[in-house]
Amino acid sequence: MRNVFNFSAGPAVLPEEVLGEAAAEMLDWHGSGQSVMEMSHRGKEYMSIHAQAEADLRELMGIPASYKTLFLQGGATLQFAILPMNFLPQGKTADYINTGEWSKKAIKEAQLFGKVNVAASSEERKFTCVPPRGEWRLTPDAAYVHICANETIGGVEFQSTPDVGDVPLIADISSNFMSRPIDVTKYGVLYGGAQKNLGPAGLTLVIVREDLLGHVRPNSPSLLDLKQQADNDSMVNTPPTFAVYVAGLVFRWMKRQGGVAAVERRNIEKSNLLYDYLDSSAFYTNPVARADRSRMNVPFTLPDAALDAPFLAGAQERGLLQLKGHRSVGGMRASIYNAMSLAGVQALVDYLRAFEKQHG
Ligand SMILES: *Cc1c(COP(=O)(O)O)cnc(C)c1O
Numbered sequence: 001m002r003n004v005f006n007f008s009a010g011p012a013v014l015p016e017e018v019l020g021e022a023a024a025e026m027l028d029w030h031g032s033g034q035s036v037m038e039m040s041h042r043g044k045e046y047m048s049i050h051a052q053a054e055a056d057l058r059e060l061m062g063i064p065a066s067y068k069t070l071f072l073q074g075g076a077t078l079q080f081a082i083l084p085m086n087f088l089p090q091g092k093t094a095d096y097i098n099t100g101e102w103s104k105k106a107i108k109e110a111q112l113f114g115k116v117n118v119a120a121s122s123e124e125r126k127f128t129c130v131p132p133r134g135e136w137r138l139t140p141d142a143a144y145v146h147i148c149a150n151e152t153i154g155g156v157e158f159q160s161t162p163d164v165g166d167v168p169l170i171a172d173i174s175s176n177f178m179s180r181p182i183d184v185t186k187y188g189v190l191y192g193g194a195q196k197n198l199g200p201a202g203l204t205l206v207i208v209r210e211d212l213l214g215h216v217r218p219n220s221p222s223l224l225d226l227k228q229q230a231d232n233d234s235m236v237n238t239p240p241t242f243a244v245y246v247a248g249l250v251f252r253w254m255k256r257q258g259g260v261a262a263v264e265r266r267n268i269e270k271s272n273l274l275y276d277y278l279d280s281s282a283f284y285t286n287p288v289a290r291a292d293r294s295r296m297n298v299p300f301t302l303p304d305a306a307l308d309a310p311f312l313a314g315a316q317e318r319g320l321l322q323l324k325g326h327r328s329v330g331g332m333r334a335s336i337y338n339a340m341s342l343a344g345v346q347a348l349v350d351y352l353r354a355f356e357k358q359h360g
Contacts, residue, residue, distance in 0.1 A: 004319035005344035009152055009297060009326070009335040010175065011195040018249045036245040041238050050239070053248030060254055063184050063207055068230040070206040071244050076102075076174045076193045078224075079204060080109035083146070083170060083189065086216045086226045088114045092143040095119040095167070097136065100127040100151030101328060102172060110146070113217075119145070127154040129289040133162055144168045144188060150176035150294050152196070153326045155286070155333070157294035161186045168212060176296050177205070178254060179338055180264040188212050196296070197337045199247035202240040254338070263338050270336050270345045271295040277349045283356040301331035307359055308332070318351055 006013040029036050032045050039046040054069055063069060074082075083106075088094045094114065096107045098121035110116045119138050120131035138145065145164045150157040152175040161169070161183065168188025175196040184190065184207060194203040206226065213227040222228050222236050229236055257263050275293060278284045278300055286293070286300045302311060308324075311332070315323050325331040336345055 004321050005340065005347055006321045007334045007336065007340070007344075007348070008322035009196070009333060010193070011201045012197070012335055012337050013339045014199065014246070015250065015253045015339045018246065018253050021249050022246055037242045039241065041235060041241050046241055049241075049245050049248055050233075053244055053251060056248065056251035056255065057205070060178060060251060060260055061182065061184060061207070066210055067184060068206075068208050068210050068213070068226075070208065070226065070229050071234040071239050071247075072204045072206060072229060073202060073240050075201075075204055076172055076191060077105065077109075079172075079191045079206065080106045081112065082224050082226065083144075083191075084110045084113035085220050085224055087168070087170070087189070087212060088143045089215060090114065090217075092141075093117050093139045095136075095138050095142045095145040095164075097121070097131065097145070097147045097162075098123055099130055099148055099156050100154040101326075102151055102153065102174070103146075103148045106146060106148065106172060117142070122156075126287070127151065127156060128287045128292075130156060130158055130292045136162075138164065138167070142167050144170050146170045146172075148172045150174075150179075150296055152294075152297050152335075153299075153329060153333075155288050155294040155297045155299040156292050157296065159291065168209070175335075175337075176294070178260050178263065179267050179296055181260050194243060194247050196335075197339075199250050200243045203243035203247055205247075250339075266342065267295045267336075267338065270340065270342055271298065273342070273345050273349060274298050274334065274336065277352060281352070281356055281360075283360045284352060296337055297333060297335050299325055299329060299331060299333045301325075302359075305330065310359075311355055314355060315351060318347070320348055320351055323348075 026035055057069055094110055095117050098118050107116055117139050120136040122129050122131050145167050149171045170189040171187055173190050174192030177192050177197045188209050190207040195201040213230055216225040278286050283303055284300045312324055323332050325333040334348055
C-alpha cells in the first residue's frame with residue numbers, strides 16, 4: 001500500500017488495485033508468455049483485450065449500438081482539430097461555449113478550419129461559472145455546439161446537459177469521464193484523454209454517433225478521419241495497446257465499484273466534504289459559483305500567496321502530493337478523480353484545518 005494521496009490534475013492517480021494487476025501481469029499476460037506491450041495488435045490476445053475494454057466501456061456508459069467508440073492517440077488536443085475537420089463543413093458555423101482555458105484552446109483550434117461563433121462566454125466573469133443557457137446566442141442551423149463539460153483548470157462543471165435542440169452537441173469530458181452518469185443519446189460526440197479518470201496518457205476516447213461520420217474534409221490524413229477509424233476498429237495504425245489494456249482494467253475496477261452511479265455517489269460525498277470545509281473557512285477561497293462547481297477539480301487560494309510555498313511543503317510532508325494550482329490561475333488545486341478515496345479527501349481537509357489553525 002502506498003501511503004500518499006496524489007491530487008494531480010493529470011496524468012492522475014489510478015486505483016492501486018489496477019496498478020497491482022498490471023504489475024502482476026507485466027511479464028506474462030494470462031499465460032501467453034508475453035507482456036501486453038509485446039503483443040501484436042492484430043493477434044488474438046490483444047484483440048480480446050481491446051474488445052473486452054470496449055464492451056465494458058459500452059456497458060458502463062450505456063452506449064447505444066448507434067454510436068461508435070474509438071480508442072485513439074493525440075489527446076483531447078488533437079480532437080480540437082479533428083472535430084472541425086470531420087463535423088464542420090465549409091460554409092457552416094460551429095458554436096462554442098467558452099467556460100475556461102480548455103474551451104479557449106478548442107475554439108482556437110477550430111478557428112483554423114472554419115467559422116466559429118462563441119455563443120456564450122464567462123470570460124468576463126473570470127470563468128467562475130457556466131453562462132446561463134438564456135445567454136447563449138446559438139446559430140440557427142449550426143454544424144454543432146461544443147462545450148467543455150468540466151474545466152479542469154477553473155473547476156467549473158456543467159451539472160446537466162444543455163438543450164441545444166437538434167444540433168449535435170459535442171462535449172470534451174476529459175476530466176469528468178465516467179464520474180457521473182451521462183445520457184449518451186443527448187450528444188453527437190463525447191471525447192477525452194484517458195489520463196484524468198481512465199488510465200495512462202496516450203489514449204484518447206471518442207464516442208461518436210455513427211450517422212455524423214463520413215463527411216471529413218477532402219485531403220484529410222487517414223488517421224484524422226473518424227470514419228476510417230470507426231471502419232477499422234481504431235486500427236488504421238497501431239493503437240496505444242498498453243494504455244487500452246490499463247483503461248480496460250480501470251473499467252473492470254469501475255464495475256466492481258458498482259458502476260458509474262455508485263462512483264458518482266462517492267464523488268458527491270468527496271466533493272461535498274472538501275467544499276463544505278472551504279466554505280466554512282474564512283481562510284481559504286474557492287471563486288466558482290456554487291451551482292457550477294466541479295466535483296473533480298477544486299481550485300482554492302490562501303489569503304496570501306506568500307503562504308503557498310509553506311502550504312505545499314507541509315502537504316508534501318504529509319504525503320499530500322501535487323496540490324499546486326495551474327500556472328495560469330495560481331493558488332492550489334485538488335483534483336479528486338474517481339480513483340481518489342474519501343480517506344484522501346479527509347486527509348486533505350485535516351491538513352487544511354491544521355494549516356489554517358497555524359497561520360490563520
Ligand atoms: C487535460 C485536458 C485536455 C488536454 O488533454 P491532452 O490529452 O493533453 O490533449 C483537454 N480538455 C480538458 C478538459 C482537459 O482536462
